[in-house]
Amino acid sequence: MLGLPDHIHAFLFDLDGVLTQTAKVHAAAWKDMFDTFLRAEAERTDEDFVPFDPVADYDTYVDGRPRLDGTRAFLASRGIDLPEGSPADPPGTRSVQGLSSAKNATVLRMIKEQGVQPYAGSVEYVHRLRVLGLPRAVVSSSANARDVLRAAGIEGLFDVVVDGVVAKRDNLVGKPAPDTFLAAARALKTPPEHAAVFEDALAGVAAGRQGGFGFVVGVDRTGQAEALREHGADLVVPDLADLIDRESA
Numbered sequence: 001m002l003g004l005p006d007h008i009h010a011f012l013f014d015l016d017g018v019l020t021q022t023a024k025v026h027a028a029a030w031k032d033m034f035d036t037f038l039r040a041e042a043e044r045t046d047e048d049f050v051p052f053d054p055v056a057d058y059d060t061y062v063d064g065r066p067r068l069d070g071t072r073a074f075l076a077s078r079g080i081d082l083p084e085g086s087p088a089d090p091p092g093t094r095s096v097q098g099l100s101s102a103k104n105a106t107v108l109r110m111i112k113e114q115g116v117q118p119y120a121g122s123v124e125y126v127h128r129l130r131v132l133g134l135p136r137a138v139v140s141s142s143a144n145a146r147d148v149l150r151a152a153g154i155e156g157l158f159d160v161v162v163d164g165v166v167a168k169r170d171n172l173v174g175k176p177a178p179d180t181f182l183a184a185a186r187a188l189k190t191p192p193e194h195a196a197v198f199e200d201a202l203a204g205v206a207a208g209r210q211g212g213f214g215f216v217v218g219v220d221r222t223g224q225a226e227a228l229r230e231h232g233a234d235l236v237v238p239d240l241a242d243l244i245d246r247e248s249a
């Protein structure tokens with residue numbers, strides 16, 4: 001079905017980096033926040049400032065995970081232990097919540113300034129699924145997913161959205177756990193073995209593999225095809241337009 005095996009009847013799409021060109025905006029916001037924090041830490045402790053790597057650190061610790069998990073995972077990679085804090089902490093407070101709020105303020109500002117561009121190949125692919133009457137969901141760790149979908153003008157293309165807000169409400173463990181994808185498959189009334197996962201994040205393809213989904217498509221926007229395969233992608237494509245081409249080849 002549209003470049004995928006015939007046993008696939010439902011389609012679960014990650015948002016940032018798969019449907020919209022916002023993975024790079026998130027990466028830039030994370031770098032901005034962590035570099036400000038790391039610079040201050042370097043001064044405080046009289047140690048060298050080692051910046052956040054927007055490719056290696058982003059892909060390994062942050063990409064695809066819920067915001068607070070991303071903050072915790074990167075801090076742990078540097079051996080930095082911060083108090084959890086509270087959601088009321090002002091952005092930039094020296095706490096997990098304070099740093100996460102600073103990142104969110106930056107990403108929201110960037111999205112407001114730059115707007116949100118969808119990937120044309122993804123929009124075309126989802127349109128074709130809709131014409132065929134096949135069920136489609138967005139599965140994103142982001143608490144800003146609804147706003148991003150709306151800003152990209154593609155909110156109406158999906159039957160179900162499981163985002164960071166839904167995950168919190170329903171106590172779903174975030175990616176790389178498969179729970180949010182499983183919840184979306186349930187909502188589409190499709191067993192996981194008949195659903196496909198589309199992901200650009202290593203944590204996301206790992207979630208698809210762990211959840212026993214029928215097919216996992218890795219979407220490689222940044223030259224990490226091999227790592228996507230290692231984390232569980234059955235197929236890696238640079239863009240969803242390639243799946244349309246496979247279908248008509």
Ligand SMILES: O=P(O)(O)OC[C@H]1O[C@@H](O)[C@H](O)[C@@H](O)[C@@H]1O
Nearest residue numbers: 016026063064067141142143144
């Ligand atoms: O901070 P938000 O908007 O809730 O998003 C959480 C995460 O959502 C994921 O979709 C992105 O890949 C991550 O980069 C991001 O950090």
